Amino acid sequence: MLINKSPDIRESEVTPESWYVRRREFLQVAGSTAVAVATGAAGPLFSGTDTAFAQNPAAQKLANLKKSPLSTDEKLNSYRDVTTYNNFYEFGLDKGDPAKYSGSLKPSPWNVVVEGQCAKPGSYNMEDIMKWFPLEERIYRMRCVEAWSMVIPWVGFPLADFVKRFEPTSKAKFVKFTTLVDTKQMPGQTEPALPWPYVEGLRMDEAMHPLAMLAVGLYGEVLPNQNGAPIRLVVPWKYGFKGVKSIVRVSFDEAQPMNTWQRMRADEYGFFANVNPAVDHPRWSQASERRIGEFFKRKTLPFNGYADQVASLYSGMDLRKFY
Amino acid sequence: MSQAQFIRRVIKPAVFLASLAPFGWLVYNAFFGDLGVNPVETITNQTGIWTLRFIVLTLALTPLRFVTGFNPLALFRRMLGLFAFFYGSLHFMTYFILDHSLEFSGVWEDVVKRPYITAGFTAFVLMIPLALTSTQGWIRRLGGKRWNLLHRLVYITALAAVLHYFWKVKLDTTNPLYYAALVAVLLGARVWQRARKAGAVARPAPVRREA
Numbered sequence: 135m136l137i138n139k140s141p142d143i144r145e146s147e148v149t150p151e152s153w154y155v156r157r158r159e160f161l162q163v164a165g166s167t168a169v170a171v172a173t174g175a176a177g178p179l180f181s182g183t184d185t186a187f188a189q190n191p192a193a194q195k196l197a198n199l200k201k202s203p204l205s206t207d208e209k210l211n212s213y214r215d216v217t218t219y220n221n222f223y224e225f226g227l228d229k230g231d232p233a234k235y236s237g238s239l240k241p242s243p244w245n246v247v248v249e250g251q252c253a254k255p256g257s258y259n260m261e262d263i264m265k266w267f268p269l270e271e272r273i274y275r276m277r278c279v280e281a282w283s284m285v286i287p288w289v290g291f292p293l294a295d296f297v298k299r300f301e302p303t304s305k306a307k308f309v310k311f312t313t314l315v316d317t318k319q320m321p322g323q324t325e326p327a328l329p330w331p332y333v334e335g336l337r338m339d340e341a342m343h344p345l346a347m348l349a350v351g352l353y354g355e356v357l358p359n360q361n362g363a364p365i366r367l368v369v370p371w372k373y374g375f376k377g378v379k380s381i382v383r384v385s386f387d388e389a390q391p392m393n394t395w396q397r398m399r400a401d402e403y404g405f406f407a408n409v410n411p412a413v414d415h416p417r418w419s420q421a422s423e424r425r426i427g428e429f430f431k432r433k434t435l436p437f438n439g440y441a442d443q444v445a446s447l448y449s450g451m452d453l454r455k456f457y
Numbered sequence: 458m459s460q461a462q463f464i465r466r467v468i469k470p471a472v473f474l475a476s477l478a479p480f481g482w483l484v485y486n487a488f489f490g491d492l493g494v495n496p497v498e499t500i501t502n503q504t505g506i507w508t509l510r511f512i513v514l515t516l517a518l519t520p521l522r523f524v525t526g527f528n529p530l531a532l533f534r535r536m537l538g539l540f541a542f543f544y545g546s547l548h549f550m551t552y553f554i555l556d557h558s559l560e561f562s563g564v565w566e567d568v569v570k571r572p573y574i575t576a577g578f579t580a581f582v583l584m585i586p587l588a589l590t591s592t593q594g595w596i597r598r599l600g601g602k603r604w605n606l607l608h609r610l611v612y613i614t615a616l617a618a619v620l621h622y623f624w625k626v627k628l629d630t631t632n633p634l635y636y637a638a639l640v641a642v643l644l645g646a647r648v649w650q651r652a653r654k655a656g657a658v659a660r661p662a663p664v665r666r667e668a
Contacts, residue, residue, distance in 0.1 A: 219494035227629045230493070280627065282495060327628060398628075417573055417624060426495055430558050 200270035232360035241363035250386035253301035267291035289351030306386035334378035335391035409438035511541035573624035580617035
């Protein structure tokens with residue numbers, strides 16, 4: 135009796151699940167883009183104003199937001215700019231990839247583990263975290279290390295309030311943040327593009343600075359997956375890569391954490407990563423930037439324009455050495 | 458219609474129009490469509506990659522001719538080379554106008570300081586004399602030998618263009634390495650071809666005796 139009947143098709147001919155799921159998602163996005171173009175929603179390049187895409191009708195709205203005095207009054211980048219052009223290598227290396235492929239991320243239920251040098255470590259549910267602090271809208275400049283920038287209306291709360299809750303001890307000199315690792319939810323992690331998980335950190339005084347925040351939303355809505363749902367770091371005076379996304383772990387450490395990009399290329403990316411037009415990236419200039427939506431480049435400001443508030447954190451430090 | 462006529466009247470115009478397609482796509486999308494959230498980046502990347510593609514296509518013709526024995530391929534060398542220069546010029550102008558607001562001092566600072574710009578600028582500048590001397594008149598004026606020698610500058614352009622691409626990417630070097638491999642094969646084919654020719658000549662040559 136023949137038990138081991140060979141299958142009709144070879145294993146190698148079967149399309150892996152992740153591929154056809156991706157293809158479906160791609161077709162969905164492609165379809166909706168085609169509709170958007172056909173209806174003229176995707177404005178021509180030379181139309182002057184880039185009308186914001188309708189925000190996501192399915193997204194949960196965040197009500198009763200406090201307006202923050204820390205906000206800039208610069209012109210906002212559109213919802214489309216903010217949600218379809220960013221780096222989030224967990225979903226692919228192209229800046230359009232996060233919007234296309236982050237549908238597989240499940241931001242709820244979500245737990246954040248707090249550990250290390252603090253009195254109240256534990257695992258905390260995201261639903262509870264959302265209730266701990268009044269949410270506020272903060273409009274910040276975001277300067278990417280790749281020399282482009284945006285103005286983004288984040289929703290969230292001060293990182294300092296979050297940190298204080300866990301009563302860090304005197305040994306806590308740094309805060310380390312870690313992104314989720316899950317190749318099912320984050321298909322880009324099947325590639326060794328970066329050493330996963332993504333890790334970032336701040337010195338304690340940086341974390342306690344009133345400008346540093348944890349964002350849970352943008353444009354008055356719950357954070358879209360591609361922007362780091364459900365919770366991410368925003369440090370407006372530093373390059374964007376410091377803004378670690380989809381955080382699952384916060385650790386109070388004695389030693390300075392090794393952040394991902396420094397681990398990748400220490401000569402190009404440091405721990406501090408303060409926006410600094412005087413210190414170039416080894417391969418390109420940081421003196422100017424392209425604000426998304428503008429044609430010509432504009433000058434980059436020290437500490438991304440937040441020097442008055444944060445420069446004192448680094449007094450006496452050689453910022454060429456500690457880039 | 459003879460083969461030569463067919464190539465001249467049908468294939469050449471078709472290749473010409475196809476080579477313009479990437480430019481047409483950019484112009485169409487700039488005015489009627491969508492170049493994405495960062496249009497300047499799209500224009501820069503598209504004109505850059507098409508420059509490299511046309512350099513590779515131009516370099517591919519001679520080895521292809523050698524392998525297939527299909528000599529009419531030589532008829533496309535100038536056209537494809539000039540398209541490489543065309544896209545290279547658009548690429549440079551995008552950088553010059555939109556990144557540096559037409560200030561040459563800024564460009565020069567980049568050229569001196571940043572290896573990827575040094576490489577890209579070298580690749581572009583070396584294409585200028587090739588484009589200028591691409592006419593029949595210039596071939597006559599320079600003489601075939603000197604003209605050929607001059608046009609070997611395209612090898613340096615190809616190497617510099619690949620380096621430019623490789624040094625520019627932040628992380629994912631897959632595509633630059635793919636183009637580097639293509640250029641390596643195409644330049645390697647020339648070395649191999651030359652070695653064979655030299656061998657073919659050297660072997661039957663009579664042994665010279667000193668008097």
